[in-house]
Amino acid sequence: MNLQQIINELNLTVLTEAQDFSGITPTGGYSSDLLSCVMAGAKKGYLWTTLQAHLNIVAVAALNEVAAIIITENAQPDAASIAKANQQGVILLSTPKSTYEINGKLWQMGVQI
Amino acid sequence: MHGRHGRPITDHDAHEISRVEELSYDLKIREVMTAAIKTATPDMPLSKVLEILRINRISGLPVVENEKLVGVVSLEDIVRALQKNDLAAPTSQYMTREVITVASYESIVKAIRTFTEIKLGRLPVLDENENLVGMITKGDITRGILVALQKDYKEEEVRRYRASHLFEDIISERTTLVLRYTIKAGDFTHGGKASSDVKRALIRLGADPQLIRRCCIAVYEAEMNLIIHTTNGGILKLEVEPHRITMSAIDEGPGIADIEKVFQPGYSTATEHVREMGFGAGMGLVNMKRCVDEIKMESTLGKGTKLVMRIYVPDQTVGVSRDGQNDEPTTDHQ
Numbered sequence: 012m013n014l015q016q017i018i019n020e021l022n023l024t025v026l027t028e029a030q031d032f033s034g035i036t037p038t039g040g041y042s043s044d045l046l047s048c049v050m051a052g053a054k055k056g057y058l059w060t061t062l063q064a065h066l067n068i069v070a071v072a073a074l075n076e077v078a079a080i081i082i083t084e085n086a087q088p089d090a091a092s093i094a095k096a097n098q099q100g101v102i103l104l105s106t107p108k109s110t111y112e113i114n115g116k117l118w119q120m121g122v123q124i
Numbered sequence: 125m126h127g128r129h130g131r132p133i134t135d136h137d138a139h140e141i142s143r144v145e146e147l148s149y150d151l152k153i154r155e156v157m158t159a160a161i162k163t164a165t166p167d168m169p170l171s172k173v174l175e176i177l178r179i180n181r182i183s184g185l186p187v188v189e190n191e192k193l194v195g196v197v198s199l200e201d202i203v204r205a206l207q208k209n210d211l212a213a214p215t216s217q218y219m220t221r222e223v224i225t226v227a228s229y230e231s232i233v234k235a236i237r238t239f240t241e242i243k244l245g246r247l248p249v250l251d252e253n254e255n256l257v258g259m260i261t262k263g264d265i266t267r268g269i270l271v272a273l274q275k276d277y278k279e280e281e282v283r284r285y286r287a288s289h290l291f292e293d294i295i296s297e298r299t300t301l302v303l304r305y306t307i308k309a310g311d312f313t314h315g316g317k318a319s320s321d322v323k324r325a326l327i328r329l330g331a332d333p334q335l336i337r338r339c340c341i342a343v344y345e346a347e348m349n350l351i352i353h354t355t356n357g358g359i360l361k362l363e364v365e366p367h368r369i370t371m372s373a374i375d376e377g378p379g380i381a382d383i384e385k386v387f388q389p390g391y392s393t394a395t396e397h398v399r400e401m402g403f404g405a406g407m408g409l410v411n412m413k414r415c416v417d418e419i420k421m422e423s424t425l426g427k428g429t430k431l432v433m434r435i436y437v438p439d440q441t442v443g444v445s446r447d448g449q450n451d452e453p454t455t456d457h458q
Contacts, residue, residue, distance in 0.1 A: 046348075047407035050341050051414070063402045070316020074323060074340050091313075099320075 012036065012121050014079060017058075018104065021116055023081060026088065026103040027096045035102075037078040039124035040117055042110050046071050053077050058122060060110045064088040066095060073099040083110045147272050148265075153235055154228035156268025157249045157258035163188045164197055166216035170205045173197055173215055186248045186256055187219050193248050193256040195219035225250050228257050232265050288330030291366045301329075303362040307350040307373075312401070315351055318360050319344040329364065335437060338415040339369055342433050345408040346373040349431075352398055354378070358428075371416075371433045379425040386421075387413065 015032035018025065025032075038056035043049050044063050053059050055076040061068065064086035072080050079102035082088065088096075088103060096103050106113060164173050164185040173185060177199060184198035197219040205211055205218050224242055226235050228251045238247060239262055249258040291299055303325055305318035322343045326336045343360065350358040350373055358375030385391050387409050394404020413419050416433040423429040 044402050045405035045407065046402040047345065047405045047411050049402075050344055051407070051411050061402075065312075065401055067312055067315045067401060067403075070320065071344075074316060074319055074344055 014102070017117070017120065017122070020120060021081075021106060021108075021113060023104040023106050026082075026093055026105050027101070030102075032102075035078050037122055040114065040122055041077075042114055050075065057124075058117065060113050060117075062086050062110060064092070066092045068092070069096045069099055069101050069103075072096075072101045078102070079104050081106060081113055083108060083113055143273070143276070144269060147269050148233040148236060149231045151232045151268055151272060152228070153226055153230050153232055153249055153260055154251075154257070156232055156264045157228065157260040158264060159258040161186070161259050163256070164215050164219075165189060166194060166214060166219070168215045169212050170197070170202055170215060170218060171211040174202050174211065177202075182246075184246065186223075186259065187215055188256050191255045193223060193225065193250060193254075195221045196223050196248065223248060226260065227251070232260075232268065235260050235265060284328050284330070287328040290329065299365065301364040303364070305347075305360040307347055307354075307357045307360055309351060309354045309357040311351055311357070315348055316344060318347045322362055325362075326364075332438070335369075335435065338435055339371065342412045342415045342435070343371055345412045346371065346431060346433070348403060349373065349408055350375055352394060352403055354429075367437050369435045369437065371435075373431045374428070375430075376428040377426060379427055380421075380423040380429055381425055383421055383423055 013033045014035040014037060017023070017037070018032060036056075037058045039054065040058040040060065041049060041053040042060045043052065044061050046063070046067060049059060049061070049071050053071075053075045057075070057077050058079055058081055059068075059072060059075075059077045060081045060083055062083055064082050065088065068080055068082075068088075069092055081104045083106055085105065085107045087105075093103060095101075162176050162180055162182070162185055164176070164187045166187055166189055168187075176185060177183065184196055186193055187195040187197055195216070197215050201218040201220065202211070205213055210217075224238065224244070225248045226238055228249050235247060246259050246261045248256055249260050251257045286293075290301065303322065305321065307318060308314070319340055323336060323340050326339060331339075339362075343362065347360055350360065354375040355377040356375070358373055361372045361374070363370040363372075380386055388406070389410045390406040392399075392404040392406035398404045409419075409421075412431075412433055415435070417436050418434040419432070421429065421431045
């Protein structure tokens with residue numbers, strides 16, 4: 012399942028610049044709001060679901076080369092974070108749903124580990 | 125990002141599109157134009173022009189007299205002459221005299237704009253002295269940009285090749301590459317910057333991805349600790365040797381009261397505000413320990429902390445193979 016299909020299916024809002032998401036296929040996922048845990052647990056190509064929306068999630072995502080961050084419960088990153096994400100090639104997606112719900116749906120859709 | 129465009133240099137690819145834009149300003153028309161061109165003269169009969177067009181499979185010719193451009197003649201002009209059965213006429217009689225040109229010293233963006241404004245496929249190029257020096261087509265522009273991009277790419281490859289052979293090319297008893305970063309206390313805005321620079325350096329050095337990941341996690345945690353916990357920030361230092369990588373974080377305070385405690389999972393002294401940002405999980409040192417082969421911390425309350433971590437390079441991932449040097453990590457040198 013590619014990222015474009017995931018965005019459509021989960022009705023995610025794309026916060027960073029539009030690009031060809033159909034060429035990106037997430038290889039799994041990880042969820043945590045604790046950045047050290049994400050550093051340890053997120054792998055390259057994973058989707059990361061989190062409530063965190065501040066600037067530092069971008070650095071963590073870039074270092075781990077995650078496929079995208081799905082920011083849950085409508086948490087809003089500020090303009091500086093979005094700009095930095097664009098600059099570093101990190102994709103930020105947003106949803107009003109909870110991390111639990113998004114994870115459940117992703118698993119159902121076949122994004123498993 | 126890695127993998128998305130098939131090129132492993134992270135931030136580079138994000139700028140790919142703007143690089144093309146940049147190139148359209150950097151590249152001059154003379155660099156991409158076709159210089160060896162066919163021309164017609166004003167007194168050349170149109171039958172001869174048609175012959176040149178046919179042989180060269182082109183649709184028009186600049187008309188030149190004493191190196192100066194005096195007009196252009198196109199297939200369209202020839203068709204007009206044909207309707208009057210007048211192919212013996214001199215080119216000057218049918219050519220277009222008012223010609224849109226571009227200057228050889230201008231950026232290709234000028235030519236792109238001109239192509240967008242007018243519906244012509246080719247433009248004559250004049251130099252500083254108004255002499256005709258070439259022709260430019262949209263194809264020339266595309267080719268010019270592709271060649272320049274390929275050159276960029278090759279330069280990066282060469283840079284990476286050179287870096288990865290650093291340890292073979294430089295002969296000494298013990299070669300060490302030292303990377304140093306100053307980390308400011310409370311500078312969350314740049315949190316992760318040093319780690320990402322370290323990552324890029326290690327990629328250039330040709331290190332194995334797993335080794336890079338371990339270094340990155342350790343350096344990131346150390347970097348964030350300097351930002352979160354220090355009074356005046358500190359220095360992050362990476363010493364790369366063929367057989368091992370030594371990472372140290374040195375600060376001037378406040379110092380740690382109980383070192384054993386900070387290695388316990390979940391133990392943290394982070395403030396509520398920092399915790400809300402997802403830091404201070406008490407997992408930083410646990411993560412570092414997991415990623416490195418050796419870790420040593422020394423701290424004096426009121427004076428500062430020095431953390432030294434070491435990863436042994438499995439074999440031949442950074443330049444040359446490990447040579448068996450195996451001294452203990454120490455915290456007594458900087």
